[in-house]
Ligand SMILES: Nc1ncnc2c1ncn2[C@@H]1O[C@H](COP(=O)(O)OP(=O)(O)OP(=O)(O)O)[C@@H](O)[C@H]1O
């Protein structure tokens with residue numbers, strides 16, 4: 572069992588902005604979903620965990636080792652797929668994997684070949700191994716990205732919005748791949764797809780403005796809203812929302828619906844079965 576323990580972590584950029592603000596979190600094996608709006612601090616947190624930038628205070632312990640003091644431990648045990656991979660050099664997928672494997676310290680040639688070949692197979696890129704990664708489609712690139720993240724059998728895999736821009740088929744394949752490796756390692760997944768967190772993650776958190784607003788098992792967080800979510804269709808832009816905790820105004824089948832949180836049934840509203848999306852919107856609406 573692996574354990575990542577983040578305590579009172581603060582990440583401050585040079586302009587003085589706290590992108591991560593006194594954040595504490597404990598994560599074990601399995602898939603952990605990180606939800607949060609644009610600018611919440613997800614990538615800042617992930618890049619700091621990956622050792623690409625320093626924190627200004629707090630601690631990050633991986634299996635009992637302080638990873639700020641001992642960055643090599645994290646380097647040896649981490650697979651990271653950043654939100655923006657940047658530019659790829661003019662080399663084939665296979666050669667690039669070998670190069671990254673060497674950087675990760677897999678110096679034994681036969682071991683390296685074995686890993687590269689088996690990962691190319693795993694992500695369905697064996698037939699494209701001689702092609703340059705920069706000529707790949709978005710989905711192929713992300714599959715290559717997960718292959719490079721898995722080199723060296725990491726104990727912790729961090730993937731930052733890995734399925735953004737993928738078609739539904741590619742997204743399913745990518746998610747299935749992540750799920751298959753998630754049993755024995757920590758996977759931290761950031762995404763804007765609430766549905767993916769619901770389907771893939773055993774634990775999750777909602778983050779905004781550098782802080783964790785709520786964390787737990789998706790099922791439990793949803794169960795906490797049982798009998799408390801109500802909706803009605805809005806004929807026009809009705810202003811009469813005072814007194815309700817509004818969760819969302821959303822188009823469903825081209826009709827505008829107002830969804831609110833309330834212990835009792837508000838007049839004119841019908842009951843709605845809570846979904847993870849309600850947890851997300853309710854959590855954020857409390858943080859205004
Ligand atoms: N290098 C930087 N210097 C100053 N501010 C930064 C820097 N990088 C990010 N920020 C700010 O930190 C905040 C968090 O950004 P971050 O990229 O971590 O958010 P995010 O949750 O990953 O968002 P998204 O969902 O859009 O990817 C934002 O307000 C952003 O503008």
Ligand SMILES: [Mg+2]
Nearest residue numbers: 613614654731
């Ligand atoms: Mg981001």
